[in-house]
Amino acid sequence: MITDTFRQTLAQVREAIDSDGEWRIFNSIPEGVSRRPELDAPEEYLDFLLAADGAIMGSIVILDKKFAEKSQALISPGMVEIPEDPADWFVVGKINENAVLANRRDGSIWTYPDMLTPWWESCRFERVADHLAGFVSEYGLGPGYLRITGAEESDQWWQLLRQLGYA
16 A cells, blocks of 8 residues: 555655665666556556656666556466466566566565576466555565565665665
């Protein structure tokens, strides 16, 4: 759920990124879009776009409005195995190169957690959060970042999270 507290956290991290030229090179949390997008997407993703038009948080990316529409072709029939009808899913981002999908029915967030296998060949497809804000809070901005990305403690994004007290 996109709460005021979540929006404030995004703003604090945006400010930290903008304060350091090195962090801005590979990371961003842009301002949100000015009005609710006309996009066939889960409600929480549309709400997220109002708070931030996408996010690059180290190895975790939440797609901006522009790329969200184009990315839905990744789950077309015949492209990748998912346990249900492709119409039940919406690509919201990626971890490294593995797709992150939102279940349109309940808003839960799923991914292919095996970082050693290309996602389209992976046998593992797992629920990692109950909703998008929970996913971003736990993995993009929180202590689960290293675990889900396989990154080292020297990872620049992890260092920023530690400096901000989020990890």
